[in-house]
Amino acid sequence: MATTDLSAYDKDDLPNVKGFRFGIVTSEWNPEITENLTLGAIDTLLDNGVAEEDIITWKVPGSFELIYGCKKMLESRNVDAIIAIGNVIQGETKHFDFVCEGVTQGIKDLNIKYDTPTIFCVLTDNTKQQSLDRSGGKLGNKGIECAVAAIKMAALNKR
């Protein structure tokens, strides 16, 4: 059963994050997908009062490099949350499994090691159509969903 619209949220349910700083690290693999996820995340942060100059964006080659890229941002930039954006699409071999598991575990580890939340915005899809549907298509944009998660977790960390 396909998921519901990933982008549905109520702005009134979100905390005030004016003055908060957010990082976005984006994988360059499947750029038409990851760029749409990134635009959805940026637009959502801006729409909820985050200043453009308070959004730091970096790019890495692939989803597996999101781990190191987020780690370096956590260690060198003063941000209240990071959104890790990638898109892994099943190929012919088991490489998909290892990339997905690796980045999942790696981002989980960052959330344990560092006191700044890193949001898992990685689409792990069987087909490109599934990715298109979830990055601004009929099922919404996971980048919006993850920006909402980043706002909520950044505010939680400041309680």
Ligand SMILES: Nc1c(NC[C@H](O)[C@H](O)[C@H](O)CO)[nH]c(=O)[nH]c1=O
């Ligand atoms: N096949 C996909 C990859 N593969 C590349 C890895 O993420 C990594 O860059 C490489 O193994 C070198 O360390 N990456 C994606 O983001 N999406 C894919 O579909």
Ligand SMILES: CC(=O)[C@@H](O)COP(=O)(O)O
């Ligand atoms: C999904 C991937 O990791 C990408 O590198 C494609 O891999 P494959 O060699 O299995 O087609």
